[in-house]
Amino acid sequence: MILDRYLARRYLLVLIGVLLTFVAIFIIVDLFDNIDTYIDKEATAGTIARLYLYQIPYIVQIILPISVLIACFFGVGGLAAAGEIDAMRASGRSLIRILLPIFVCGLAIAGVATWLATSVVPRTEREARNIKEVEIRGRPRIDYQSRLNLSYSGTGGYHYFMRRWDGRRSLMEGVEIIHTDAAGQLREHLRADKGRWVDGAWEFEDGVVREFDHGEEQSFSEFHRLRRPDLAEKPEDFSTEKRKTRELTLSELSKRIEIQRRSGEPTYVEITNLQMRFAFPLSSFVLILLGAPLSARRMRGGAWMGFIIYVLAGFLFFGLIRFFQTLGEHGSLSPLVAAWSADLGFALLGGGVLMWRQRGY
Numbered sequence: 001m002i003l004d005r006y007l008a009r010r011y012l013l014v015l016i017g018v019l020l021t022f023v024a025i026f027i028i029v030d031l032f033d034n035i036d037t038y039i040d041k042e043a044t045a046g047t048i049a050r051l052y053l054y055q056i057p058y059i060v061q062i063i064l065p066i067s068v069l070i071a072c073f074f075g076v077g078g079l080a081a082a083g084e085i086d087a088m089r090a091s092g093r094s095l096i097r098i099l100l101p102i103f104v105c106g107l108a109i110a111g112v113a114t115w116l117a118t119s120v121v122p123r124t125e126r127e128a129r130n131i132k133e134v135e136i137r138g139r140p141r142i143d144y145q146s147r148l149n150l151s152y153s154g155t156g157g158y159h160y161f162m163r164r165w166d167g168r169r170s171l172m173e174g175v176e177i178i179h180t181d182a183a184g185q186l187r188e189h190l191r192a193d194k195g196r197w198v199d200g201a202w203e204f205e206d207g208v209v210r211e212f213d214h215g216e217e218q219s220f221s222e223f224h225r226l227r228r229p230d231l232a233e234k235p236e237d238f239s240t241e242k243r244k245t246r247e248l249t250l251s252e253l254s255k256r257i258e259i260q261r262r263s264g265e266p267t268y269v270e271i272t273n274l275q276m277r278f279a280f281p282l283s284s285f286v287l288i289l290l291g292a293p294l295s296a297r298r299m300r301g302g303a304w305m306g307f308i309i310y311v312l313a314g315f316l317f318f319g320l321i322r323f324f325q326t327l328g329e330h331g332s333l334s335p336l337v338a339a340w341s342a343d344l345g346f347a348l349l350g351g352g353v354l355m356w357r358q359r360g361y
Contacts, residue, residue, distance in 0.1 A: 003088065007079075008101040014075035015068060015109075022063045027052050043136045051136070054128040057120045058246075064113050065283045066314035068106065072291030073310045076102065077298075085296050095358045099292045106288035113281030122249045129247070144239045154233045155259055157181060162195075167239035170197035175204070177231075186212045192226070201229040245273045253277075268335060272328035275339030280321065286343050287317065290350035293357040317346055 031038075031048075038048055076099070079085050088098050133139045145167035152160040156179075163174025172195035179188035192207030204226045211219045248256065257270045291310065320342040328338025 004101040007098070008105050010079070011071060011075040011102050011105055015071035018067045018071050018074070019060060019063070022067060023056060023059055026059050026063070038136065041136050041138060047131060047135050051128055051131045054124045054131065057116050057124045061113060061116045061121055061281075064109070065280075065287050065317065068109060068284045069287045069291045069310055069314050072102075072288060072295045073307060076292050076295035077306065080296050080298055095293065095296055096354065099296065102288060102292045103285075106285035110282050110285040113284050114278060117277045117281050118250050122247050122252075125247045126243065142241070144241050150238065152233070152238055153259075153265065154231070154237070156232060157187070158231065158233070160233070160238070165238050167235060170235040171195070185215060188212065197235045201227055202231050203227045245270060250274070250277065266331065268331040269329045272325060272335040272338055275335050276325060279339040279343055283317065283321070283343055283346070286347045286350060287314070290346055290353060293350070293354040296357050317342060320345070
């Protein structure tokens with residue numbers, strides 16, 4: 001237990017140092033890259049500090065996999081260079097048992113990374129964007145309760161267009177609704193002066209409804225008041241900000257996938273991103289599985305050669321993740337396969353290196 005705590009504490013301290021270094025480098029580079037904008041917009045030091053504070057969770061999420069790999073090089077590799085790993089093995093411990101606390105730390109780190117990716121980063125990224133766009137660049141904050149020329153793709157092939165949306169009164173003005181089937185054929189075109197949310201359903205005033213079959217108009221009717229309980233969209237759907245995928249929580253992303261699936265829109269990007277929310281955090285454990293046994297013996301060529309190999313391995317991993325992610329987002333590969341292929345490949349490689357080191361090589 002004493003050795004376990006010693007190894008875990010040493011590794012985590014090195015990891016914290018690596019993370020702080022990378023975060024500092026990222027912020028300094030970004031600060032100098034945007035310093036002209038901050039000066040021109042007269043952004044205060046407090047506003048800039050808040051911006052980077054909200055960006056830290058995303059930075060940590062991105063750099064964590066390569067950080068754990070480099071921490072293996074300095075943490076475990078440092079022990080190997082000092083002969084401590086050999087001494088532990090001489091006492092009768094297997095390499096797997098020696099590295100067990102490092103692997104446990106890897107699982108804990110993967111858990112924290114998953115929490116960041118699924119719960120923290122979506123919210124902090126929204127705040128960072130608001131600070132950058134509204135407080136620094138001076139753009140007006142968008143009121144999603146009152147919008148002009150709004151278009152919205154709903155479920156079941158319904159597409160909404162309205163001249164004005166008043167979310168506070170649940171009121172559409174100058175509204176058109178187009179309904180298409182799965183093949184993209186026009187089925188219905190509704191146009192009305194107003195639409196109101198009344199007792200759990202939409203009611204339209206003073207308009208016309210045209211119905212089609214295979215592109216040919218079948219009926220035309222005017223109405224003074226028309227109730228449409230079949231429309232699934234609710235007032236809050238039209239008052240929701242259209243966010244980037246990485247700014248969506250798991251529930252919001254799942255809802256977007258369901259809406260797009262019902263409306264017949266492709267969901268490759270969203271499903272791949274959903275899978276990546278879990279696959280990318282797990283890569284921290286996968287790279288520890290590779291890096292810890294690789295560092296357990298002194299490498300030929302010296303420390304610098306070993307460091308270069310670790311950095312190249314990290315960039316190779318990132319390259320594979322991005323490659324497979326692109327294939328998944330374009331529908332060339334199953335999103336499940338695209339998200340998990342790099343993890344699986346490096347996990348097999350790490351397991352092989354562990355067995356190889358275990359035999360004394």
